[in-house]
Amino acid sequence: MLAMNFRGPFRVRADRHAPYPEIEHPEDCIVRVLRSCICGSDLHLYHGLVPDTRVGTIFGHEFIGEVVETGSQVQKLKVGDRISVPFNISCGRCVFCKQELYGLCHEVNAQATATGGIFGYSHTCGGYHGGQAEYVRVPYADVGPTVIPDWMDLDDAVMLTDVVPTAYQAAEMGGIQEGDTVVVFGAGPIGIMTAKCAWLFGAGRVIIIDQLDYRLEFAQQYAQCDAYNFNHLNDPVVFIKQLTDSLGADVCIDAVGCEAAGDAMNTLLGRKLLLQGGSTTALHWAINSVKKGGIVSIVGVYGPTNALVPIGNVVNKGITIRASQASVKRVVPRLMQYVKDGIINPKELITHRLPLEEVAEGYHLFSAKRDNIIKPVLIPPSA
Amino acid sequence: MTDETRPEEFSDKSKKDYSHIKGWGIARDSENDPTYPMKNRLPEDNEGYNWERPPLQPMDIEVLKSVERKNYPAVFGKTLPPSGLSGVIRRAAFRKSESSFGRWVPLILADRINMVEGIVDDLKHGVVPNFFKERGWKAEWKYNRQEFVIKSAVAVAVGAGLLSALLWSANKKPTNYH
Structure with a gap:
C-alpha cells in the first residue's frame, strides 16, 4: 500500500510498498483512510525533536476512514462504517479512561508512562503507525472511534480527531x-x-x-x-x-x-x-x-x-x-453538535488538500510556512 | 492588522455585546474554576492497578518497556523493533527511568544513527534516496524559487570552495628542509 515513510529529520517520502496492516488484537479494526491531516505537532517529529522516532515510522494521528476489517471481539463497528478516529488510543477500562481522561490510557503504551498511545507519533507514544497511509490499524475499535453522521462533511470530521x-x-x-x-x-x-x-x-x-x-x-x-x-x-x-x-x-x-x-x-x-x-x-x-x-x-x-x-x-x-492531551472521545459528541448547528466550521481552516503521493511537499510547505498555509490535508488515492 | 504600536489605545472598549459571535457563552460553566477538578472522581481512584484488563495482545516481537511500568499494556504498537547499533543504544536507554536524561539523550542519538542505517538499508535494497524529493524541495521551487536558487547557489559555492581547499591541501608537496 501507499504510505508516508519517515527517513530522518526533514526527510519523508511516499512509499508504495508499505506493508498492509494486520489485526493484532481481537479488538482491532483496519481502516481505509479517507482523509489524513498533517498536524503542527507532526512537524516536531519531522524536525527530529521527539526521542525514539524510528526511521520507517508512518506519521499521522489525525485521520478518518472506512472500516474494512474487524477483529473477532469488535461489537459496535462493522465493515463499511465511516469513522472518526481520535488521535489518542484508549482502552475504555483503565481507571484513567473511566474518568474520561482518554488521552492518559494505561493499556496502550509500553515505552512510556508519561504519555498515552498516539497514532504515528514515535515509539515514545507507543510505536503505532499512523494514518498518513491508505490503511491503518486501529486498536480498541469499540472505544475511541465515532461513526461519522451522514450529514457531516468529511473535512469537518477529520478536524474533529484532534x-x-x-x-x-x-x-x-x-x-x-x-x-x-x-x-x-x-x-x-x-x-x-x-x-x-x-x-x-x-x-x-x-x-x-x-x-x-x-x-x-x-x-x-x-x-x-x-x-x-x-x-x-x-x-x-x-x-x-x-x-x-x-x-x-x-x-x-x-x-x-x-x-x-x-x-x-x-x-x-x-x-x-x-x-x-x-x-x-x-x-x-x-x-x-x-x-x-x-x-x-x-x-x-x-x-x-x-x-x-x-x-x-x-x-x-x-x-x-x-x-493535557485532549480527551477527544469525551468532547466529540458536543463538538459534532456545534458543527451541525453552524457554531464552528472546522473545515474552513483547511487551506491545502494534497494527494498522499505529495506528502514530502506537504511537510515542507507546512514546515516552511509557504503559500499562506494554515492546515494541510492528505488524501490517499484509494479514498 | 490592528496597529499595535500604542497598546493603551486598545484597552477593552467592547460594548459587552457579543451577538455577532455565534455560540458565545454556550459552554459556560461557572463551576469550572481552578479549584474544580476536571476528572470524574471514582471509588476505584485509590484501588491501584486492579481494573479488569482487556485481552492481551500476543508478544511475538521485541517491544521495549519503560522501567516505570510493571507489565506490558494489553495492546501495543508492533512496528519497527529495535535493530542494529541504534537498537543497542535504545535498549541501553530503556534501562533508565523516564525522569533521567540518560533515557532521552541516547534515544535522540539512536534516532540520528538510525537515519544513517536507513540510508545504508536503502542502498542495500537498491534504492538511492532522492534527497531533493524527500525534503519536499519541489514545493520550495514552486513557492519560494528566488530564495531557493540563492541558497542553493551559496551552498554549491561553499561546497566547491571546501572541496577545492581539501584537494589543494592534499596535493600540496611537503616542503623539504634537508
Whole structure:
C-alpha cells in the first residue's frame, strides 16, 4: 500500500510498498483512510525533536476512514462504517479512561508512562503507525472511534480527531468565566480554533499572538479576535499588561509548544541543541502575562526532557497550570453538535488538500510556512 | 492588522455585546474554576492497578518497556523493533527511568544513527534516496524559487570552495628542509 515513510529529520517520502496492516488484537479494526491531516505537532517529529522516532515510522494521528476489517471481539463497528478516529488510543477500562481522561490510557503504551498511545507519533507514544497511509490499524475499535453522521462533511470530521477537541479543551482547561480576557499564544490551527472556542465559554476579550502576519489576519477573521505580531512589540508581556490595565490576562493559553520562536536562548537550548524538551518561550510569556491567581492552559506539545520555565513566578503569582492531551472521545459528541448547528466550521481552516503521493511537499510547505498555509490535508488515492 | 504600536489605545472598549459571535457563552460553566477538578472522581481512584484488563495482545516481537511500568499494556504498537547499533543504544536507554536524561539523550542519538542505517538499508535494497524529493524541495521551487536558487547557489559555492581547499591541501608537496 501507499504510505508516508519517515527517513530522518526533514526527510519523508511516499512509499508504495508499505506493508498492509494486520489485526493484532481481537479488538482491532483496519481502516481505509479517507482523509489524513498533517498536524503542527507532526512537524516536531519531522524536525527530529521527539526521542525514539524510528526511521520507517508512518506519521499521522489525525485521520478518518472506512472500516474494512474487524477483529473477532469488535461489537459496535462493522465493515463499511465511516469513522472518526481520535488521535489518542484508549482502552475504555483503565481507571484513567473511566474518568474520561482518554488521552492518559494505561493499556496502550509500553515505552512510556508519561504519555498515552498516539497514532504515528514515535515509539515514545507507543510505536503505532499512523494514518498518513491508505490503511491503518486501529486498536480498541469499540472505544475511541465515532461513526461519522451522514450529514457531516468529511473535512469537518477529520478536524474533529484532534484540532477542534484540543482547542476546545484548551479553552475549557482555562476555566474561562464570563467577561474574562483570554490570550492565546500561537496562531496555528490549534491556536486559531482555541481563540474561537474561548468565546463559547463566555470570554469578554480574546487576543492571539504570533509572528506570521498571514496567520494573524486569518485568525482575526475566523475567530473574531484581536491579533498581534510579537515581532512588532518590544515585549509581549508588557504589552498584555498594558492592555489589561497592568493586571494581566485572566487566562493564557500556550498553543505553540516546543518550537516557539521569540527568544534566542530558548531557541538554542530547546530547538538547536535539544538540551531541554523544546523552546519554552510561549510558556514563559503565558506565565508572565497571566493575572495573579490566573490560569495557564497548555496544549502545546513539549518533549519529555526537562525544560526551563519561570516556576518561581508560578508560585509567587498563585497561578494554576492545567495541561493535557485532549480527551477527544469525551468532547466529540458536543463538538459534532456545534458543527451541525453552524457554531464552528472546522473545515474552513483547511487551506491545502494534497494527494498522499505529495506528502514530502506537504511537510515542507507546512514546515516552511509557504503559500499562506494554515492546515494541510492528505488524501490517499484509494479514498 | 490592528496597529499595535500604542497598546493603551486598545484597552477593552467592547460594548459587552457579543451577538455577532455565534455560540458565545454556550459552554459556560461557572463551576469550572481552578479549584474544580476536571476528572470524574471514582471509588476505584485509590484501588491501584486492579481494573479488569482487556485481552492481551500476543508478544511475538521485541517491544521495549519503560522501567516505570510493571507489565506490558494489553495492546501495543508492533512496528519497527529495535535493530542494529541504534537498537543497542535504545535498549541501553530503556534501562533508565523516564525522569533521567540518560533515557532521552541516547534515544535522540539512536534516532540520528538510525537515519544513517536507513540510508545504508536503502542502498542495500537498491534504492538511492532522492534527497531533493524527500525534503519536499519541489514545493520550495514552486513557492519560494528566488530564495531557493540563492541558497542553493551559496551552498554549491561553499561546497566547491571546501572541496577545492581539501584537494589543494592534499596535493600540496611537503616542503623539504634537508
